[in-house]
Amino acid sequence: MVISSLLQGEFAMAQENNGTGAAPSLRLKLGLAEMLKGGVIMDVMNVEQARIAEEAGAVAVMALERVPAMIRSEGGVARMANPKLIKGIMAVATIPVMAKARIGHFAEAQVLQSLGVDFIDESEVLTPADEVYHIDKHAFTTPFVCGARNLGEALRRIAEGAAMIRTKGEPGTGDVVHAVQHMRQIVREIKALTVLGDEELYNAAKVHGAPYELVRMVAKSGKLPVPNFSAGGIATPADAALMMQLGAETVFVGSGIFMKDGAKPLDVELWAKQDAEVGLCTSKEVGQPRNPEERAEAVSRAKAIVLATLHFNDPKIVAEASEAIIGSMKGLAAAAIEEKNLMQTRGW
Amino acid sequence: MSSAPLIGVLALQGAYDIHAERLTELGASVRLVRRPEQLAGLDGLVIPGGESTTFLKHLERAGFYDALDEFVHTKPTFGTCAGCILLAKDVANPTQRSFGVLDIAVERNAYGRQNDSAILSTETTLPGGPMEMVFIRAPRISRVGEDIEILARRGDDPALIRKDSLLAATFHPELSTDTRVHQLFLDMVHQAHS
Structure with a gap:
């Protein structure tokens, strides 16, 4: 079923694109x-976080300047990350590197493609650049992932050339309720289609x-023609297991790994040579964590989510993963967010 | 072996579903392998594409690495992309742990990033004309030992290789409709039993 829907999807989308060579x-x-x-x-905001993510077993990293929890608390216009940051992360990560462009901002996407990122996320986490049109994703060789809250939205993005869909959830909250709602809705709408007659x-x-x-x-x-991943509020190993059991094929974790209370990132940096030169640390401490407790906390969360995502059907292992986490993440209940401040309603 | 061989597909992460589908189409029974005890009783194993660093992380747990190490040294195994990396003797960019059962050196992501991923079609030593090869952020086989048989190449680099009952590809035969490579592996499994 997988390959057939994959090839079918390719066929339909190539047709949509009038055989302009989109198929390969x-x-x-x-x-x-x-x-x-x-x-x-x-989600990673610096090179050290990317290293931790890769060592913990992440399959890819999303390079960005501020994770959703920070964007939410700091406000302002959220844009594509500085290319310098993205290139720095690409230089150290051996796994694929993704980066976000604003909805409809095809010039940001062109920049990301020219940098050579492996996937572009046309993301509602950033401030939308176009209130009507999403990016024509067929025009790019770099694959795109887009958010969706329901089947119609998912299929519109696929028609525009998205190679991956992720349920939107409500980013930066640590509250999984909207991710669940969107995944259930898409799965329900797919099931409903399968019993309809041709007419x-x-x-x-x-x-x-x-x-x-x-x-x-x-x-x-009976499934989307592209992989369906889950995002937006996944904060714990059990959240990851929940989304996988509901039908997600992979999970995105944004603010859930490297953040602590008050929308501040954990300090995962290591003392550098320069720090020793200006007397911030001793020469013995170079290469050691600046804040061992906070670094260990981030590492424990990253590893635990990876483990629970693989063994989502095995509660004993999810328990083992949950137990290994140091500290806890304070969430922002999604229900407490005013309608106008929701990120998921961006994009259409 | 009963008429349908039982083939495991390592399902830690990556393209395991499509491999399973391909093998099922060709008449094999398939078991997705997520824990070391699931290796027992398999006639052969496919290690799919995905991220080799993620595989290695998962293999650290519950004695999985050692169990798999023993399996690939004794039973027919087919590695694609990340799977090929795990079977290699030497891995570069960066150096990482591997089973070393094939005397080859592999360089990760050696042809570039996703924008450099490519679909090529070339002649191979398998009958049936040119074969489509889908390369995704592919590794490069930079050295092969004397006892390694090269079945297909990408330019000058080996892309499909065989040694005894081990098969490895730097491309993704599961992403093409051409089933020759999977059939070849099933033939090798059959041969290993007779």
Whole structure:
């Protein structure tokens, strides 16, 4: 089923693109998405966090300047990260590096493609740049992942060329409730399509606001034509296990690993030579953690989420992973966020 | 061996589903392997593509690395991409732990990043004409020992190699509709039993 829907998806999307040569590129995009399945993609804001993520077993890192929890607390316009930061992370990570562009900001996406990032996230976490149009993702060789809250939104993004969908959830909250809601909704809407008759699918396409060909493909295969990952509020090993059991093929963890209370990042840095030169540490301490407790806490969370994502069906191992976590993350209840401050309603 | 061989697909992470589907299409029974005890009774094993660093992290737990090490040294095993890296004797960029059962050197991500991923079509030593090869952030085999048979190349570099009942590819046959490589592995499994 997987390959057939994959190839089917490629076919339909190549058709959409009028045979402009999108097909081979689309297969490569879907191929990389397949390679990420069953793993954890972690938000990282600096080189040291990227190292920790890779050592903990992340399948990819998302390079950004501020994780959603910080964007939420600090406000202002959130944009693509500085290329210098992205390049620094690309230089140390051997796993794929992703980066975010604002919704509709194809020039940011062009920059990210030119930097050679492996995946672009057209993300509602950043401030949208266009209130009508998303990026034409067929125009890029770099694959895109996009957020969705329901099937129609997912299929519109796929029609635009997204090679991966992630449920949006509510980023930067540590509250998994919206990720659950969006995953359940998409899975429910897919199931509902599979029992419709051929003549009903035309109306279903209208109801979902999605291309008929894609609606039909989902109705026949019972799944999205691209991998479906989960994001937005996943903070604990049990959250990851929950999303995987609900049908996610991989999880994104944003603020859940490197943040502490008050939307401040944990200090995971190591003392550098320069620090010793200016007397901040002794020469013996170079290469040692600046704050061993906080670094250990971040490492323990990263490892625990990776372990629980693999063994999502084995509560004993999820328990073992949960137990290994040092400290706890304070969440921001999603219900307490005013409607206008929700990130998930960005994108359409 | 009964008529349908039992093939394990290491399912720690990565493209295990598609491998399982390919093998099922060719008549094999398939078991997804997530714990070391699931290696017992398998006639062969596929180690799929994914992130080799993630695989290694998961293998650290519960004696999985040693169990798999023993398996690949004694039973038919097919590694693609990350799987090929795990089977190699030497791994570069960066150096990392591997089973060393194939006398080859592999350089990770040697052809570039995702934008340099490519679909190529070339002649191989397998009958049936040119074969489509899907390379995703592919590793490069930079050295092969004398006893290694090269079945396909990417430019000058070996891309599909065989030694006894071990098969390794730097590309992803599971992402093509061409089933020749998977069939070859099943033939090798069958041969190892007779």
